Amino acid sequence: MPPTDRTPVSTGKGRRDMIRFIAIRLLRSLLTIALVVTFAFVVLRLSGDPAMLIMSVDAPPEAIAAFRRSWGLDEPLWTQYLKYFGAILHGDLGRSMRDGRDAIVLVAERIPATLALTIPALLIKLGIGIPAGVHAALHRDSWSDRLVMLAAVAGFTVPSFVLGLLLVLIFAVQLGWLPSGGQESWRHAILPVITLGVGGAAVLARFTRSATLEVLGQLYIRTASAKGLSWGRVVRSHALPNAAIPTVTIVGFMVGSLIAGAVVVESVFSWPGVGRLLVVAVANRDLAVVQCILLLVAATMVTANLIVDLLYGFLDPRLRSARSAGAG
Amino acid sequence: MPITGVDKTASTPLIALSNLGVSFDGVVALRGIDLAVMPGESLGLVGESGCGKSITWLAALGLLPARATVTGSVRLDGEELPRTKAALERVRGGRIAMIFQDPASALNPVLRLGRQVSEALTLHRGMTGSAARAEAKRLFDQVGLPDAARRLDAYPHELSGGQNQRVMIAMALAGQPDLLIADEPTTALDVTIQAQILELLQSLRRETGMALVLISHDLGVIAETCDRIAVMYAGRIVEEASADAFFAEPRHPYAVGLMAALPPLTGPRRPLTAIPGGVPEPWAMPPGCAFAPRCPRATPDCGIAVPPLTALAKDHAAACIRVTAPVWA
Amino acid sequence: MHPRYGTGLGMSLLTVTNVGRRYAMRRGLLARAVTVHAVDGVSLSLERGETLGLVGESGCGKSTTGRLVLGLEAPDGGAVHFDGAPMPAVGDAAWRKLRARMQMVFQDPLGALDRRLPIGVQVAEPLEIHNLLNPSDRPARVIELLGAVGLRPDQAERYPHELSGGQRQRAVLARALATNPDLLVCDEPISALDVSIQAQAMNLLMELQARLGMAILFISHDLRAVRQVSHRIAVMYLGRIVEMGEPDAVLHDPAHPYARALAAAIPHPGLRGQTRPVLQGDPPNPADRPSGCAFHPRCPIAEAICRTSVPALLPRQDGRQVACHAAHRSDAGVHRERAA
Numbered sequence: 001m002p003p004t005d006r007t008p009v010s011t012g013k014g015r016r017d018m019i020r021f022i023a024i025r026l027l028r029s030l031l032t033i034a035l036v037v038t039f040a041f042v043v044l045r046l047s048g049d050p051a052m053l054i055m056s057v058d059a060p061p062e063a064i065a066a067f068r069r070s071w072g073l074d075e076p077l078w079t080q081y082l083k084y085f086g087a088i089l090h091g092d093l094g095r096s097m098r099d100g101r102d103a104i105v106l107v108a109e110r111i112p113a114t115l116a117l118t119i120p121a122l123l124i125k126l127g128i129g130i131p132a133g134v135h136a137a138l139h140r141d142s143w144s145d146r147l148v149m150l151a152a153v154a155g156f157t158v159p160s161f162v163l164g165l166l167l168v169l170i171f172a173v174q175l176g177w178l179p180s181g182g183q184e185s186w187r188h189a190i191l192p193v194i195t196l197g198v199g200g201a202a203v204l205a206r207f208t209r210s211a212t213l214e215v216l217g218q219l220y221i222r223t224a225s226a227k228g229l230s231w232g233r234v235v236r237s238h239a240l241p242n243a244a245i246p247t248v249t250i251v252g253f254m255v256g257s258l259i260a261g262a263v264v265v266e267s268v269f270s271w272p273g274v275g276r277l278l279v280v281a282v283a284n285r286d287l288a289v290v291q292c293i294l295l296l297v298a299a300t301m302v303t304a305n306l307i308v309d310l311l312y313g314f315l316d317p318r319l320r321s322a323r324s325a326g327a328g
Numbered sequence: 329m330p331i332t333g334v335d336k337t338a339s340t341p342l343i344a345l346s347n348l349g350v351s352f353d354g355v356v357a358l359r360g361i362d363l364a365v366m367p368g369e370s371l372g373l374v375g376e377s378g379c380g381k382s383i384t385w386l387a388a389l390g391l392l393p394a395r396a397t398v399t400g401s402v403r404l405d406g407e408e409l410p411r412t413k414a415a416l417e418r419v420r421g422g423r424i425a426m427i428f429q430d431p432a433s434a435l436n437p438v439l440r441l442g443r444q445v446s447e448a449l450t451l452h453r454g455m456t457g458s459a460a461r462a463e464a465k466r467l468f469d470q471v472g473l474p475d476a477a478r479r480l481d482a483y484p485h486e487l488s489g490g491q492n493q494r495v496m497i498a499m500a501l502a503g504q505p506d507l508l509i510a511d512e513p514t515t516a517l518d519v520t521i522q523a524q525i526l527e528l529l530q531s532l533r534r535e536t537g538m539a540l541v542l543i544s545h546d547l548g549v550i551a552e553t554c555d556r557i558a559v560m561y562a563g564r565i566v567e568e569a570s571a572d573a574f575f576a577e578p579r580h581p582y583a584v585g586l587m588a589a590l591p592p593l594t595g596p597r598r599p600l601t602a603i604p605g606g607v608p609e610p611w612a613m614p615p616g617c618a619f620a621p622r623c624p625r626a627t628p629d630c631g632i633a634v635p636p637l638t639a640l641a642k643d644h645a646a647a648c649i650r651v652t653a654p655v656w657a
Numbered sequence: 658m659h660p661r662y663g664t665g666l667g668m669s670l671l672t673v674t675n676v677g678r679r680y681a682m683r684r685g686l687l688a689r690a691v692t693v694h695a696v697d698g699v700s701l702s703l704e705r706g707e708t709l710g711l712v713g714e715s716g717c718g719k720s721t722t723g724r725l726v727l728g729l730e731a732p733d734g735g736a737v738h739f740d741g742a743p744m745p746a747v748g749d750a751a752w753r754k755l756r757a758r759m760q761m762v763f764q765d766p767l768g769a770l771d772r773r774l775p776i777g778v779q780v781a782e783p784l785e786i787h788n789l790l791n792p793s794d795r796p797a798r799v800i801e802l803l804g805a806v807g808l809r810p811d812q813a814e815r816y817p818h819e820l821s822g823g824q825r826q827r828a829v830l831a832r833a834l835a836t837n838p839d840l841l842v843c844d845e846p847i848s849a850l851d852v853s854i855q856a857q858a859m860n861l862l863m864e865l866q867a868r869l870g871m872a873i874l875f876i877s878h879d880l881r882a883v884r885q886v887s888h889r890i891a892v893m894y895l896g897r898i899v900e901m902g903e904p905d906a907v908l909h910d911p912a913h914p915y916a917r918a919l920a921a922a923i924p925h926p927g928l929r930g931q932t933r934p935v936l937q938g939d940p941p942n943p944a945d946r947p948s949g950c951a952f953h954p955r956c957p958i959a960e961a962i963c964r965t966s967v968p969a970l971l972p973r974q975d976g977r978q979v980a981c982h983a984a985h986r987s988d989a990g991v992h993r994e995r996a997a
Contacts, residue, residue, distance in 0.1 A: 228421030548924030
């Protein structure tokens with residue numbers, strides 16, 4: 001039953017509903033984070049004894065018992081959980097079992113290194129993926145479309161560790177142009193950034209292409225042409241704003257993985273970022289550090305999602321009034 | 329001899345299509361259309377889905393996708409319209425505007441209505457800013473949109489189907505066209521709203537003197553609105569006549585069949601005289617007259633050659649050998 | 658005995674009494690729910706062999722009425738009686754059994770058919786669901802049904818996409834008829850078809866009714882089609898029936914101003930050159946129903962009382978039912994004059 005006469009809503013009511021919308025979304029986001037934290041807690045506690053790993057297997061039983069006592073590992077699981085959760089609520093994310101430093105400090109130290117890879121990689125993804133996708137859509141079935149799609153398929157079917165090793169083989173081992181690992185200079189970042197960027201650019205190119213193609217098939221595109229607009233203006237003013245709406249989702253996902261998206265690549269290139277810290281911490285059952293990273297990852301992902309939702313409302317007036325209009 | 333205008337001596341046609349053909353990847357959709365529209369007249373183009381009535385005008389304006397091959401010629405005011413981007417873009421929305429069936433999806437969902445109308449004003453009349461906005465508001469008033477000023481800032485989803493079609497019409501009027509092509513403009517609308525839109529089109533035509541091509545599958549809609557009728561079947565025009573002559577006596581068996589298939593509003597209710605079978609697929613076109621396999625009057629001769637559109641009277645032509653052949657047989 | 662009046666006991670096949678259906682409509686995640694009265698106090702009856710045409714514009718509740726009649730939705734108020742018994746609760750055994758006796762045909766035949774199954778299998782489906790006939794007798798019944806709707810036996814092997822739109826609608830009809838239903842609800846059954854095919858479909862429906870004697874609720878926005886196939890028609894506006902009677906009476910001498918506007922809006926070659934009153938304004942939003950008579954904001958003859966009081970659907974002298982204060986008064990006036 002299509003409702004008929006809907007009138008635009010007043011801005012006052014719209015703003016109030018917007019605040020309500022954000023509040024509910026924030027609440028839901030916190031719930032998501034809490035679930036992630038709980039899940040990580042359970043899985044980690046059930047997957048091995050940190051005392052054994054950190055103290056080594058042949059340590060005296062008293063020493064292990066003392067270690068357990070000092071970290072509260074001898075208490076029942078649910079007591080540990082409540083204590084842990086209570087501490088998080090007070091802003092205490094625990095200490096590393098390896099060196100006793102605050103987990104949050106350990107993780108925070110690594111963030112700049114990770115961002116040094118992921119932000120340039122994100123720029124590559126956006127800068128190559130979106131224009132390539134739009135170009136392919138506009139020149140559908142041309143040789144350039146086929147080339148872009150071939151590259152895109154190759155780009156996201158090759159796993160990043162394979163691509164990383166390949167690049168190392170070519171540019172570090174064979175040609176010797178670039179270093180194969182480490183973090184000493186900006187030249188060390190080139191290969192990992194490319195490795196990270198290529199896969200994302202491929203995904204984005206394919207996605208942008210299909211979003212653009214779908215929009216180009218819409219009737220309002222024909223209307224815009226029938227109006228006498230040049231094809232360039234039809235694309236710019238009518239097609240791209242609509243194609244942007246679905247594309248925002250996937251870009252949001254990429255932004256959300258700025259912190260956690262480089263685990264494999266950091267390992268391949270021995271880049272001392274959050275990802276590598278995570279790998280080491282998991283191997284050591286360094287509970288506080290792992291949980292701190294997962295919390296951070298969940299928080300960035302959830303925040304990115306929230307921003308995507310708000311952007312949706314900004315880009316698509318249909319959603320905006322769906323949120324703000326009663327039943328119109 | 330095919331006839332194309334009502335009265336060709338009066339003036340040159342506003343637009344004349346000759347031997348217009350369209351094929352998609354080798355499949356022929358339009359098989360040589362000769363059609364002219366005189367300044368200020370209203371022509372109804374009727375036929376079932378797939379007969380090519382919409383494609384005819386999309387082809388004339390170069391609005392078909394790139395895989396369509398268009399042949400034949402389009403003359404505007406007697407001069408050949410070159411099939412170049414620049415020439416077609418100048419004509420589109422300027423001399424010739426077009427509105428479509430489903431107004432809700434024919435408008436851009438993310439742009440305000442005022443902006444979508446202003447765009448055409450900027451393009452064809454050089455208006456910008458507040459001048460464009462004022463003119464857009466005037467157009468909204470002209471097409472009978474209530475609360476015009478506020479509608480300028482609304483989005484398509486905030487309006488009903490009928491109101492969106494009024495916006496489409498306002499947008500079409502923005503370029504002060506000499507010809508409005510309305511492609512099934514009321515098919516997606518409710519019956520009472522359909523009546524409103526048809527009335528609006530009529531009154532705008534009286535006010536502006538523009539010509540109208542109304543494309544519809546509904547003979548009733550065409551009958552109310554048009555001076556002249558062209559019936560299409562399987563990519564060809566099979567009958568062309570003044571509306572008076574046509575509705576007094578349709579001649580082509582397909583046109584006769586269409587009229588008979590329409591449920592009457594008065595009189596006893598009898599089974600309708602339905603046209604048997606269905607429209608042939610474009611890749612399986614029967615030889616000769618495409619309607620012959622469904623035609624109650626078909627003879628073996630009908631399958632030999634495509635019957636040309638032949639004059640029956642001053643303002644009436646049909647493409648059927650059973651109707652136009654001399655009666656000595 | 659005329660099939661139309663063949664009920665024997667004088668009991669209608671279908672009696673709908675004062676049913677209503679409300680929906681809580683929520684647009685978006687956050688917007689507060691608004692109650693929409695999709696159907697509001699609708700009463701109607703249908704005899705065996707009779708066709709009732711239900712006309713109205715989008716959002717008038719005609720499709721919801723169809724689902725209420727079939728028991729696919731439970732009414733919020735009022736009652737539906739089928740063959741003398743109250744409609745069982747949705748989903749229970751008695752309700753499932755009743756499915757075999759009432760069938761539905763929708764507008765979009767392609768959407769109503771499963772594109773992965775051949776037509777014959779789909780026509781046989783109701784027989785399997787309701788466990789009718791021996792499995793060995795079913796193929797013959799499918800062929801018979803296909804023949805009844807004008808499809809060839811070999812088309813049983815075809816898939817929906819291999820048939821034309823008209824043929825698909827025939828297949829849908831064959832499937833609906835498989836269980837020999839007493840009631841067929843057709844919701845815009847011809848709207849998606851080409852003009853020349855519409856006539857075939859209407860003829861077929863009437864021919865099948867004459868042969869099989871089922872009752873039909875024919876829901877359509879097209880008054881021309883409704884006149885063609887119906888014995889009676891009911892005009893709906895915003896969830897209520899505003900006029901009900903013989904098709905030609907309603908069409909040529911409508912008593913309700915909305916029915917008048919609807920009839921006047923029919924485009925027809927026969928009406929060429931005539932000017933007609935055009936109803937102004939848009940149909941109002943069902944979620945924001947005007948007070949009193951819902952039609953009053955668009956009504957050319959509305960008076961003060963129309964804004965405050967909902968007119969009841971009352972029978973006139975000639976048996977026609979109308980829900981309009983003005984029509985009631987003029988009819989009463991005629992009545993008084995005659996009495997005097």
